[in-house]
Amino acid sequence: MNNVDLRMGTLTGTILSISxxxxxxxxxxxxxxxxxxxxxxxxxxxxxxxxYRKNDRNP
Structure with a gap:
């Protein structure tokens, strides 16, 4: 198992548990x-x- 598979599995599991x-x-x-x-x-x-524009015009 490489790092990409681990990340995808973690992301998918998190999304499914939240959903x-x-x-x-x-x-x-x-x-x-x-x-x-x-x-x-x-x-x-x-x-x-x-x-602000109104106050800016009147000194």
Whole structure:
């Protein structure tokens, strides 16, 4: 057995053991929360950018 076989076996075993503990509901919930968090972060950065530009124009 060479090093590549050992790594592939370890990686496959890890992926299979994780996939058995994660169900579809948890995966969907995580995806939805990530999308909400990314959207909020994007809009907050737009607001900060707008406020910075507004304050930058007025000395």
């Amino acid at each position: 058995m503990t994660i169900n579809l509901q948890n995966l969907l919930e995580t995806a939805v929360l990530a999308a909400i968090g990314a959207s909020i972060s994007f809009f907050v950065s737009l607001v900060w950018k707008k406020l």
